[in-house]
Every structure is written in C-alpha cells, then in structure tokens.
Amino acid sequence: MSRFAISVRGVAKDFPVGDDKIRVLHDINVDVNAGELTYLVGESGSGKTTLISIIAGILYPTEGRVQVFDTEIYDLSDNELVMFRLANIGFIFQQYNLIPTLTAAENAAIPLIADGMKRDEAVERGRVLLEKLNIANQADKFPRQLSGGQQQRVAIARALVHEPRLIVCDEPTAALDAKSGRRVMDLLREVALSEDRAVIIVTHDNRIFDLADRILAMEDGRITHDGRDKAILMQEDAQ
Amino acid sequence: MNWVAIRMLTGDRVKFIGLVFGVAFSTLLITQQLTIFVNLLMRGGVAVQEVSTANVWVMDPATRTADVIYPMPITALDRVRSVSGVAFASPLLRSNASIRTPEGDLEGVTVIGVDDSSLVGIPRRMFEGDPARLMDPDAVFIDDVGSRKLFAPGQTVIGSQLELNDQRAIIKGIVDSTPTFTAQVTLYTRYSNALNFVPGTRNRLSFVLVRSDANVSPETLAGRITEQTGLKARTTQQFTRDGIDFIIENTGIPINFGITVVLGVIVGVAIVGLTFSLFIRDNIKQFGALKAIGVTNRKIMVMVAAQSGLVALIGYGLGLTMAAGFIGGGAAGSDDFKGFYMPYQIPLITAALVLAIIALTGFIAIRSVLKTDPASVFR
Numbered sequence: 001m002s003r004f005a006i007s008v009r010g011v012a013k014d015f016p017v018g019d020d021k022i023r024v025l026h027d028i029n030v031d032v033n034a035g036e037l038t039y040l041v042g043e044s045g046s047g048k049t050t051l052i053s054i055i056a057g058i059l060y061p062t063e064g065r066v067q068v069f070d071t072e073i074y075d076l077s078d079n080e081l082v083m084f085r086l087a088n089i090g091f092i093f094q095q096y097n098l099i100p101t102l103t104a105a106e107n108a109a110i111p112l113i114a115d116g117m118k119r120d121e122a123v124e125r126g127r128v129l130l131e132k133l134n135i136a137n138q139a140d141k142f143p144r145q146l147s148g149g150q151q152q153r154v155a156i157a158r159a160l161v162h163e164p165r166l167i168v169c170d171e172p173t174a175a176l177d178a179k180s181g182r183r184v185m186d187l188l189r190e191v192a193l194s195e196d197r198a199v200i201i202v203t204h205d206n207r208i209f210d211l212a213d214r215i216l217a218m219e220d221g222r223i224t225h226d227g228r229d230k231a232i233l234m235q236e237d238a239q
Numbered sequence: 240m241n242w243v244a245i246r247m248l249t250g251d252r253v254k255f256i257g258l259v260f261g262v263a264f265s266t267l268l269i270t271q272q273l274t275i276f277v278n279l280l281m282r283g284g285v286a287v288q289e290v291s292t293a294n295v296w297v298m299d300p301a302t303r304t305a306d307v308i309y310p311m312p313i314t315a316l317d318r319v320r321s322v323s324g325v326a327f328a329s330p331l332l333r334s335n336a337s338i339r340t341p342e343g344d345l346e347g348v349t350v351i352g353v354d355d356s357s358l359v360g361i362p363r364r365m366f367e368g369d370p371a372r373l374m375d376p377d378a379v380f381i382d383d384v385g386s387r388k389l390f391a392p393g394q395t396v397i398g399s400q401l402e403l404n405d406q407r408a409i410i411k412g413i414v415d416s417t418p419t420f421t422a423q424v425t426l427y428t429r430y431s432n433a434l435n436f437v438p439g440t441r442n443r444l445s446f447v448l449v450r451s452d453a454n455v456s457p458e459t460l461a462g463r464i465t466e467q468t469g470l471k472a473r474t475t476q477q478f479t480r481d482g483i484d485f486i487i488e489n490t491g492i493p494i495n496f497g498i499t500v501v502l503g504v505i506v507g508v509a510i511v512g513l514t515f516s517l518f519i520r521d522n523i524k525q526f527g528a529l530k531a532i533g534v535t536n537r538k539i540m541v542m543v544a545a546q547s548g549l550v551a552l553i554g555y556g557l558g559l560t561m562a563a564g565f566i567g568g569g570a571a572g573s574d575d576f577k578g579f580y581m582p583y584q585i586p587l588i589t590a591a592l593v594l595a596i597i598a599l600t601g602f603i604a605i606r607s608v609l610k611t612d613p614a615s616v617f618r
Contacts, residue, residue, distance in 0.1 A: 097616060114532060115533075
C-alpha cells in the first residue's frame with residue numbers, strides 16, 4: 001500500500017479552443033500525504049481548478065495517471081468512478097451548491113441518501129454532524145435562512161457525512177469574512193483531518209495560508225512551489 | 240433520490256404550480272374538446288339508436304342519414320314485410336315542418352310519425368304522460384328539450400295546442416329524447432297524423448323499421464331485403480355509423496376540433512417545456528453538484544422522470560376532474576349538452592398525449608442535465 005493519499009504522475013490536460021488545443025496542465029507530478037491539510041494556490045488561470053477536478057475524479061486528464069488511496073481512478077469505468085467518488089471523496093464548493101428546498105439536515109444527508117441509506121437514518125446522521133459543527137439549532141432551516149458561514153458548515157457536513165477519505169474544497173472561505181474563514185478552516189482541520197484522511201483546498205485567500213500543512217503553488221499549468229515553507233509564499237504574496 | 244427530486248420540484252412553488260397548471264390546462268382542453276367532438280358526432284346517430292325495437296332500417300337508396308331522406312311510396316312497407324326473416328316491419332315518417340307557438344312565433348320542428356298501432360319509434364322513457372295517449376285525436380308528444388324551448392318555466396305544456404300546417408296538434412306527453420345533430424324541437428305523433436302535419440308530397444314514407452326473426456342476423460336480413468326489394472337496408476349499427484360519417488365528411492367539425500386538440504398539445508408543450516426548462520436551469524448547479532458527489536446519470540434521469548411523473552399525475556388528475564365537471568355539469572344543466580358523456584377512450588387518449596408532452600419536455604430538460612459537466616461546479 002502506498003503511503004500517499006494522492007499520487008499524480010505525468011498529468012497533462014488539453015482543452016479544445018476552436019480547431020486547436022490549448023495545454024493548461026503540463027506534466028504534473030505530485031504526492032499528497034494523508035493527515036495533511038494541503039493548499040493548492042495560484043492566480044486565476046494557473047490550472048489549479050483543472051488539477052483539483054482531475055484529482056477529484058470529475059475531469060479526465062489528457063495524459064498521466066492519478067491514484068487516490070491506491071486506486072488508479074481513471075482505470076475505472078465511468079460508473080465505477082462515480083461510485084468511487086461517492087464512497088471516497090467529499091466535496092465543498094465555493095458557492096456551497098446546497099439544494100434550496102431541503103433543510104440543512106437534509107442537505108447534509110444527501111451523499112448517504114445517494115448511497116441508498118434510508119432517508120430518516122441519513123437525515124439523523126446529517127443532524128449529528130451539524131451538531132458537531134455547532135449548528136444543530138439550524139438543522140431544520142432552509143439555506144436561505146442561514147448566513148454564509150452557516151451554509152458553509154452545512155456544505156462541510158455534506159462533504160463529511162459519509163466519512164470519505166479525501167475532502168476536496170474549492171475556495172471554502174471566499175465568500176466569508178476573515179474571522180468566519182479562519183473558523184471554517186479550524187473546523188475543517190478539527191473534523192476532517194485524521195491519519196487516514198487528506199484534505200486538499202484550492203484557495204486564493206492569503207488570510208488562511210498560515211493554517212496549511214503544505215502549500216502547492218501553481219503558475220501557467222505547472223507546480224512552481226511545493227513545500228511546507230509557507231513563510232516564503234506568504235511573503236511573496238504580501239509583496 | 241426520488242424524494243430529493245420531488246422536494247426540489249415542490250419546494251419551488253411558483254414553477255411547480257406553473258407546471259401543474261400547464262398539464263392541467265392541456266388535459267382540460269384536450270379532454271373537453273375531444274368529448275364534445277365525439278358527442279356531436281354521436282348525435283349524427285342518435286335518431287337511429289333511440290329506436291331500440293328495430294334492428295334494420297330500410298330506406299330509399301338515395302337516403303343517406305336519418306336527417307337526409309328521400310321518401311318512398313307506402314307500398315315499400317308491404318314489399319319489406321314480404322321478405323322472409325322479418326319479424327315485424329313498421330313505417331316511420333321523419334320530416335321538417337314549421338309550427339306556430341301559442342305566442343304566435345314560428346319554430347322549425349322535426350315531425351316523427353310512428354306506426355299507428357305498435358307506436359314503434361317513440362323513445363322508451365317519458366317524463367310526462369302515457370304512451371297510450373298518442374292514440375288520442377291530434378295527439379303529439381314533444382321532446383323535453385323542445386318543451387323548454389317553446390314554453391317558459393311554469394307554463395303548462397301538457398294540453399297545449401300547436402298549429403302545424405294549418406292542423407291542430409295537442410301535446411299529450413313529454414318524452415326523454417336526446418337532441419339530434421340538427422337539434423330542432425321534435426314532435427312524435429302517429430303516422431296517420433303525421434301525414435296531415437307535414438306538407439303533402441306523393442311519397443311520404445321515410446323508413447321501414449324492421450325487426451329480424453330470432454334465427455336471422457340483422458346483417459343477413461338487411462342483405463336479403465336489399466336483394467329482394469332493391470331498397471337500401473342497414474342494420475342499426477351501420478346506419479348509426481352512416482350518420483356519424485355524414486357529419487365527418489360534410490362538416491368542418493373534425494378539422495376545427497382537431498385544431499383545438501393540437502393547440503392543447505402545443506400549449507402544454509410550450510408551458511410545461513418552458514417552465515421545466517427554467518426549473519432545470521435554476522437547479523443546474525445543484526444537479527452538477529449531485530453528479531460530482533457521486534449520483535449516477537441513471538439516478539439523475541430517474542429523478543427528472545419522477546419530477547415529470549408527479550407533474551403529469553397531478554396535472555392530468557386536475558385537468559380530467561375539471562373536464563369531467565364541465566361535461567357532467569353541462570349535461571345536467573344545459574340542453575345543449577344533454578346526453579353528453581365521456582367515453583373511457585378519451586381519458587386514455589388524453590393520458591397518452593399528456594405522456595407525450597411530458598416525455599418530450601422531460602427529454603429536452605434532461606439533456607441539459609446530462610450534458611452538465613460535474614467539473615463545472617468548480618468553475
């Protein structure tokens with residue numbers, strides 16, 4: 001068994017532009033350890049969203065291989081890949097993408113319902129997780145009745161409720177103020193991270209760089225910084 | 240996941256109501272128009288079907304329906320009676336005339352002269368009076384719709400006098416008769432009276448009503464009568480069908496009702512299609528998120544099918560209830576709709592059309608969901 005949660009080898013990605021193709025990722029090689037909070041940072045257009053989509057199993061690479069917890073995910077059939085995502089990956093989206101007509105507890109229960117669990121049992125599990133995230137009193141409210149921070153907690157609950165081994169987050173603090181953003185990150189570290197789990201976060205938000213265990217910086221489709229020396233990156237960013 | 244799909248749909252009340260309204264309105268339009276169309280067509284055969292005792296109608300070869308008649312000489316009756324397999328044969332006269340009402344107004348009527356002795360040809364059910372009273376001098380029975388047309392509510396109908404071709408006619412009974420396609424006031428009288436009530440021509444006999452012997456089928460007897468007399472003979476079913484075909488071939492009714500039914504389908508597709516597309520567009524991010532999380536395309540298709548199915552079920556139920564209420568209420572409260580009913584085939588046809596609307600709009604909606612790239616949720 002590999003010691004890495006994620007192993008990316010020689011990944012490249014082309015997108016068609018008219019009759020031509022444009023390469024947005026070039027020969028990416030990176031390993032992500034379990035038990036680490038890894039940030040993927042970079043300017044818009046640097047390729048970080050493409051890379052995280054490939055790691056999460058929702059975008060096929062043009063070249064290369066991706067292993068997630070020892071599974072070559074792009075060797076799986078389409079259906080197997082969907083089932084793999086359902087069982088092993090939790091998603092937290094920038095815009096939360098909660099279903100507006102479901103309550104917080106029901107939204108949190110969606111991965112379990114999708115996996116075939118009985119609705120009442122799944123919603124109860126969602127409720128327990130919301131309690132852990134300190135919003136038990138909001139469990140029966142609809143997303144429109146919640147603040148941005150509360151909606152993000154519901155999205156975190158939805159990402160964790162089925163106990164996936166990899167959590168993938170896209171700009172989880174972008175819509176939050178600094179205080180709420182740090183609280184969400186602390187919460188993620190507290191509830192999502194363990195020795196057999198990995199969390200990978202795409203972010204622009206330099207306010208939370210200091211909370212990462214490791215930062216991967218991207219530029220023009222290449223990883224330009226890979227390490228735990230966050231101070232350098234934060235210094236560069238400040239300049 | 241169907242529960243999630245239903246909650247997604249019903250939670251957006253405005254669109255949900257819009258979708259249900261679209262299907263309900265289409266169902267109402269299609270069902271109501273098809274029902275009226277079918278019942279109007281059926282009226283082309285009502286005059287034939289009301290004479291339950293006869294199963295073969297004999298007429299001049301030029302006669303086309305119970306209302307489009309070329310009269311025969313009375314000798315035709317004896318020629319028909321001479322054919323073997325005829326249990327009985329009775330004369331029937333159908334003719335149009337004008338009456339002068341007690342108020343002095345002129346009104347067009349259909350006069351039906353039935354056999355003097357057997358009274359074969361009068362409707363089975365009477366609202367007022369006794370069939371035997373038709374034997375009285377100058378006696379006529381009037382149909383219930385006609386009685387309401389000629390007499391104000393509360394006015395005495397039985398015993399009232401009408402003037403028919405300078406002859407006196409006294410109303411002795413009110414019969415339960417379904418209006419025919421021409422929907423005129425109908426007066427029933429004895430054949431001998433009818434000869435006086437309608438302006439005279441050389442040939443007066445419209446039909447010979449025949450009952451076949453028990454051991455002879457109506458089709459066989461009709462063929463035998465035609466062969467032996469040269470007259471046209473049609474079974475009740477055939478002659479009913481002739482009346483309906485005449486309306487189909489000679490009026491614009493099928494085209495007009497057909498256009499309305501097509502409009503119903505188009506309105507359904509337009510309202511349901513647009514609203515459903517809007518609903519899907521508003522939820523496309525959520526569907527994308529579900530796909531990213533791990534909901535298969537097959538499950539997504541089942542979710543959209545569940546949403547479409549619920550809309551179809553509620554909309555169809557509401558539309559059908561409204562159509563049934565309209566037809567039932569009309570049949571009970573309006574002479575124009577008297578005898579109207581909804582044949583069981585019409586809800587089935589409407590259900591098939593609603594299914595087609597839902598399948599088409601669901602297909603259009605689901606295409607955009609299936610095409611949604613789960614990676615789009617990160618963009």
